[in-house]
């Protein structure tokens with residue numbers, strides 16, 4: 001059942017309360033837009049004091065947006081919305097949790113995550129150079145309502161800007177200055193008494209792109225492709241996760257040659273080049289074993305893994321195991337690095353069994369978060385035990401496509417059910433779990449056992465590799481709780 005991203009809102013409920021929508025007698029008391037200038041991922045939050053809500057995003061901002069969330073400030077619950085696309089803007093009709101009485105104010109937080117939104121500038125850099133990035137957005141936060149006052153704050157990680165746009169033709173709204181800089185923040189506004197602005201008139205007259213050119217002292221990382229295969233095995237009471245990753249450094253491309261000596265000097269002086277990635281810290285699940293990491297050349301042995309113990313039963317989520325992943329070579333701007341990372345984990349760490357219904361539930365993480373990085377393209381395959389029936393799954397947010405198929409391995413007779421999901425433009429925010437449910441009949445267990453026994457017998461007969469196989473299929477059939 002393929003789905004198009006653009007037509008699937010991310011929120012769960014789609015009901016819209018008519019009492020609030022369509023009314024035009026509302027006003028924004030204050031709008032603050034905060035943009036956290038990152039590398040591959042830019043985080044935009046708009047806080048508004050208002051009475052009900054339709055949020056607008058300009059066309060260019062909408063195209064860069066991969067995730068939209070609306071909440072009442074201070075509350076966790078996501079508000080549902082529907083999106084309408086007009087000529088110049090996308091409008092999100094957000095349903096308030098309860099109809100708002102006249103003259104009351106509510107604070108709404110509207111978050112959107114943009115990916116691929118920054119450009120390295122200059123496009124090339126020498127090894128010792130700084131890394132400059134450009135980010136562009138619209139000057140005004142557009143709204144179908146009039147606004148008493150609004151500001152846009154663009155926050156960088158370090159207080160160094162190369163430049164930022166001076167807005168034009170804004171005298172009508174400006175008290176003191178149209179734009180100011182304080183430390184690591186550039187502020188556009190406050191702009192006062194702005195009329196409804198989602199119309200062509202306002203947009204043509206006043207809306208304009210603003211660009212900040214800032215320094216960013218961390219590599220801009222993009223996971224171009226992630227292929228995650230998760231294999232659930234009842235026989236070994238094991239869950240294996242394998243990631244095939246192509247990592248790309250989306251910072252400025254290296255000008256000239258890479259000098260390992262200079263790189264080592266920079267490391268020694270504790271001033272690593274901002275656009276070179278020497279290593280990456282990843283949080284893997286607790287209790288993992290048999291971790292492996294190899295690339296196109298072979299095993300990579302320079303990484304360090306500290307495995308966190310599994311949390312005792314009933315405890316909250318335990319700590320992460322920490323992997324310091326060190327690519328075979330430092331990853332420079334414009335370079336790719338393809339590698340495979342995998343591990344086993346005890347099945348009971350992520351599975352539950354409901355005796356009443358005979359149903360297993362297994363939680364499967366969509367990705368291992370890499371802070372600041374965007375996963376441009378993911379294919380996730382979940383392979384269930386042979387003979388699993390009543391396969392179902394619950395997704396934390398919609399996938400681009402999802403299908404149930406069959407995965408055949410050499411020990412299987414009929415293949416195993418598998419679920420394949422596709423995603424684009426994922427960020428740390430999407431590092432959530434999928435819940436898979438299925439049943440396995442006792443008969444299927446036995447059948448599988450018989451197959452393995454037969455295979456082992458044949459392999460023994462063939463000799464040679466028999467010992468290895470013998471070890472790997474030692475029946476450690478644990479009961480999955």
Ligand SMILES: *[C@@H]1O[C@H](CO)[C@@H](O)[C@H](O)[C@H]1NC(C)=O
Nearest residue numbers: 005063064066115116424425
């Ligand atoms: C992913 O991001 C790119 C760049 O921002 C955008 O062009 C593309 O439409 C996005 N794809 C999806 C499916 O959101």
Ligand SMILES: *[C@@H]1O[C@H](CO)[C@@H](O)[C@H](O)[C@H]1NC(C)=O
Nearest residue numbers: 025027051101102103104105
């Ligand atoms: C709305 O609130 C303002 C300020 O609190 C008050 O002056 C005004 O009378 C109120 N209007 C209504 C219709 O209650």
Ligand SMILES: *[C@@H]1O[C@H](CO)[C@@H](O)[C@H](O)[C@H]1NC(C)=O
Nearest residue numbers: 291292293294297298299300
């Ligand atoms: C890579 O490491 C694994 C486990 O540490 C080992 O079994 C395998 O033989 C190694 N492969 C190569 C090519 O060194």
Ligand SMILES: *[C@@H]1O[C@H](CO)[C@@H](O)[C@H](O)[C@H]1NC(C)=O
Nearest residue numbers: 224246248333334335336337
């Ligand atoms: C990195 O990968 C991308 C896409 O796979 C490719 O277009 C690009 O040429 C690669 N860059 C290098 C330096 O190999």
